Amino acid sequence: MLDYSDVFALEPFALGAQDKNRLYGAWLDRLGAHHRHFCAPYARLCATLGNRPALPVRLFKYVDLRSVASHDVARTMTSSGTSGQQVSRIYLDKDTSARQSKALTRIVSSFIGKKRLPLLIIDSSAVFKDRAMFSARGAGIRGFSLLGRDTCYALDADMKVDMAAVLAFAKKYRGQPTLLFGFTFMIWQHFYLALRQADVKLDLQGFLIHGGGWKKLTNIAVSNSDFKQALSAQTGITHVFDYYGMVEQTGSIFMECEQGHLHASVFSDVDILDPLTLEPGATGRGCICTTSLLPTSYPGHILLTEDEGEILGQDTCPCGRLGKYFKVYGRMPGAEIRGCSDTYVAG
Amino acid sequence: MSSVGFQGDNLADVQVLAGTLDIDNSPLAPYADCTLAFLADVSQRLLKGQTARQFPDIAAFAYWCRAAHLKELKGRFLASEYASGRLGRGLALHIAPANIPVNFAFSFVFAALAGNANIVRVPSRDFAQIELICAAVAESLKQYSEMARRLAFVRYPATAPATAEFSAHADARLLWGGDATIARIGALATPPRCVDIHFADRYSVALLDGAAITTARERDLQKLAQGFYNDTYLMDQNACSSPHMLFWLNASKSAQQRFWDAVRTEAAGLYRLQPQMVMDKYVQVCSDIIAEVGTVKVGFDSLLTVVDVSELPRDLCGLRGIGGYFYQATLTHLNQLAPLISDRYQSLLYYGLDPRFLQQWVIDHRLRGIDRIVELGKALDIDIIWDGYDLVTELSRIVDAR
Numbered sequence: 122m123l124d125y126s127d128v129f130a131l132e133p134f135a136l137g138a139q140d141k142n143r144l145y146g147a148w149l150d151r152l153g154a155h156h157r158h159f160c161a162p163y164a165r166l167c168a169t170l171g172n173r174p175a176l177p178v179r180l181f182k183y184v185d186l187r188s189v190a191s192h193d194v195a196r197t198m199t200s201s202g203t204s205g206q207q208v209s210r211i212y213l214d215k216d217t218s219a220r221q222s223k224a225l226t227r228i229v230s231s232f233i234g235k236k237r238l239p240l241l242i243i244d245s246s247a248v249f250k251d252r253a254m255f256s257a258r259g260a261g262i263r264g265f266s267l268l269g270r271d272t273c274y275a276l277d278a279d280m281k282v283d284m285a286a287v288l289a290f291a292k293k294y295r296g297q298p299t300l301l302f303g304f305t306f307m308i309w310q311h312f313y314l315a316l317r318q319a320d321v322k323l324d325l326q327g328f329l330i331h332g333g334g335w336k337k338l339t340n341i342a343v344s345n346s347d348f349k350q351a352l353s354a355q356t357g358i359t360h361v362f363d364y365y366g367m368v369e370q371t372g373s374i375f376m377e378c379e380q381g382h383l384h385a386s387v388f389s390d391v392d393i394l395d396p397l398t399l400e401p402g403a404t405g406r407g408c409i410c411t412t413s414l415l416p417t418s419y420p421g422h423i424l425l426t427e428d429e430g431e432i433l434g435q436d437t438c439p440c441g442r443l444g445k446y447f448k449v450y451g452r453m454p455g456a457e458i459r460g461c462s463d464t465y466v467a468g
Numbered sequence: 469m470s471s472v473g474f475q476g477d478n479l480a481d482v483q484v485l486a487g488t489l490d491i492d493n494s495p496l497a498p499y500a501d502c503t504l505a506f507l508a509d510v511s512q513r514l515l516k517g518q519t520a521r522q523f524p525d526i527a528a529f530a531y532w533c534r535a536a537h538l539k540e541l542k543g544r545f546l547a548s549e550y551a552s553g554r555l556g557r558g559l560a561l562h563i564a565p566a567n568i569p570v571n572f573a574f575s576f577v578f579a580a581l582a583g584n585a586n587i588v589r590v591p592s593r594d595f596a597q598i599e600l601i602c603a604a605v606a607e608s609l610k611q612y613s614e615m616a617r618r619l620a621f622v623r624y625p626a627t628a629p630a631t632a633e634f635s636a637h638a639d640a641r642l643l644w645g646g647d648a649t650i651a652r653i654g655a656l657a658t659p660p661r662c663v664d665i666h667f668a669d670r671y672s673v674a675l676l677d678g679a680a681i682t683t684a685r686e687r688d689l690q691k692l693a694q695g696f697y698n699d700t701y702l703m704d705q706n707a708c709s710s711p712h713m714l715f716w717l718n719a720s721k722s723a724q725q726r727f728w729d730a731v732r733t734e735a736a737g738l739y740r741l742q743p744q745m746v747m748d749k750y751v752q753v754c755s756d757i758i759a760e761v762g763t764v765k766v767g768f769d770s771l772l773t774v775v776d777v778s779e780l781p782r783d784l785c786g787l788r789g790i791g792g793y794f795y796q797a798t799l800t801h802l803n804q805l806a807p808l809i810s811d812r813y814q815s816l817l818y819y820g821l822d823p824r825f826l827q828q829w830v831i832d833h834r835l836r837g838i839d840r841i842v843e844l845g846k847a848l849d850i851d852i853i854w855d856g857y858d859l860v861t862e863l864s865r866i867v868d869a870r
Contacts, residue, residue: 162758169757169765177751184758396743398770427747453743
């Protein structure tokens with residue numbers, strides 16, 4: 122079993138570039154050897170592509186990748202994915218799952234403090250229908266639930282605002298810091314717009330943390346700053362943080378700092394690959410490759426996402442946090458395929 | 469003169485891009501002068517101006533329809549048996565392939581040459597080529613009034629009831645598509661004498677003589693690479709006649725290397741690689757490695773990835789690449805190929821081998837597949853003989869007199 126005490130002994134955002142390189146050099150060797158030993162498909166990939174291959178996130182849709190025995194799988198996470206498509210399956214054992222929760226707590230504490238805050242989840246508890254199968258949504262909510270206390274769900278099973286519950290929460294914790302968590306688009310669509318329509322302004326304090334991507338909001342021309350302003354105006358909360366994360370690397374999320382930059386913590390790293398060669402060391406925009414030290418039950422420590430991003434700097438963010446900071450532009454532009462990948466095939 | 473006018477609720481979703489749905493379904497003789505004149509006029513319109521230069525597929529179509537070529541085809545047809553005693557079948561319905569922009573036009577032309585009136589459902593995707601060809605056709609129709617009621621280019625959703633409506637009056641149907649599409653549309657009721665031609669999902673392979681590659685002059689090799697590029701990259705390997713699998717006879721590592729180097733050079737100069745395509749190929753290489761499809765180390769190269777297949781599966785048809793992703797295997801004897809060939813196989817592209825010999829080999833082995841043996845570089849050259857059919861013959865009837 123790998124011993125993570127050296128990683129968890131570190132402050133989440135206090136490791137400079139040199140130290141991080143050293144730490145990651147050793148850890149990626151260790152993790153690579155671990156997964157090669159326990160996951161035969163991964164060993165085959167390494168034998169061909171070299172010892173630190175980035176796994177495309179989509180691969181988890183097509184292949185079962187596991188580094189633990191099936192009876193040690195405590196929880197299987199599935200990606201929400203586009204409807205009608207295959208879902209990714211991520212296998213978690215108890216250790217990986219616990220490690221993810223612990224890392225998430227460390228990362229988020231750097232932004233909201235160590236105290237557990239009253240938590241308003243901007244979602245419905247109906248997300249947890251099947252306890253064994255965790256969707257990305259369920260995983261996010263579960264992870265953040267551990268950070269708060271007195272959890273209250275803001276939406277009912279029909280995704281309508283439970284106004285009585287929300288107002289009771291606001292009243293009970295008036296004047297105290299609280300934590301709000303949810304998915305970006307759902308917060309906008311089901312919470313913000315509904316509050317605005319009902320002309321309800323909340324008088325909350327504390328933090329709003331949200332993630333899940335901007336695609337749907339970009340489509341309706343809502344920017345990150347629009348979002349922040351709108352939510353602050355409607356809820357009273359002035360600290361609104363976006364995060365970048367994925368079900369394939371739960372826990373080691375990249376939080377947006379006060380400067381609007383996404384940050385790698387000690388638990389994760391980020392690289393940009395040339396989108397046309399998938400070679401590392403690209404400057405400017407490129408394909409985001411994320412590294413997480415956390416997973417031992419599945420070989421997802423180095424992932425190639427399908428998102429486009431850009432590194433903004435390392436160790437130099439004015440917010441004071443060390444590590445790489447970056448920006449996400451959204452999905453890599455889709456292909457205009459000649460002929461096409463349609464279900465119709467002919468010729 | 470007989471006719472059939474389509475109207476009513478079932479056609480609510482149908483958009484007519486050229487022609488009319490008030491159709492004159494009386495047959496013409498194959499290669500009727502009015503048909504040839506009309507098609508040659510369409511060809512001319514497409515060839516002049518910028519259109520053809522911008523779209524090589526439109527250029528190929530227009531070039532195919534030029535007067536001289538049609539005349540040559542007519543001459544060849546007239547020399548065949550029963551040529552003078554033929555008429556078209558009446559009304560042909562075309563469900564064109566969704567993925568190749570100009571095949572609807574070829575499908576139309578083959579049936580028109582056979583003497584049929586035509587309803588052509590074009591792909592739903594708004595390929596620029598469709599608009600340009602329909603515009604040229606509409607212009608020509610103004611001048612060739614005898615053709616005005618003999619065609620309708622239409623667009624409507626795949627699930628619309630129009631296909632059933634058209635099928636009920638069709639004397640011939642040309643159905644292009646995946647197996648599911650063909651099964652669905654094939655099941656619709658047609659008049660009892662309707663002739664269906666199904667262009668189902670097919671699989672194509674190439675067969676190369678390694679020795680011929682080794683001895684090829686640099687210039688010929690480059691031409692070969694160019695041809696291979698057109699067969700594959702040009703349509704992102706999505707055409708059924710694009711080879712996914714390459715078999716080598718008399719193979720050597722150096723011959724294979726020489727061929728792929730030439731292909732890579734060609735692709736580097738011409739192919740517009742897109743990030744999503746690179747990702748698709750990277751996912752495929754990972755899947756193939758995990759499934760142990762390849763034997764030797766596969767190097768991922770986003771422009772050209774070639775997987776040496778370790779053990780030939782009984783059914784190869786799952787081995788398909790896109791945008792410059794190929795499989796290859798070495799044969800010690802051609803006969804090793806025979807048991808792999810199922811009725812899925814369409815084109816056998818060859819290099820350095822004798823097509824007559826290969827044709828005889830298919831016949832001698834009584835293979836259920838391969839109905840097209842053409843030189844590498846000509847995979848996409850669609851013609852009247854396609855998928856094992858002589859389309860003008862199939863789409864016309866014999867008026868027997870003795």
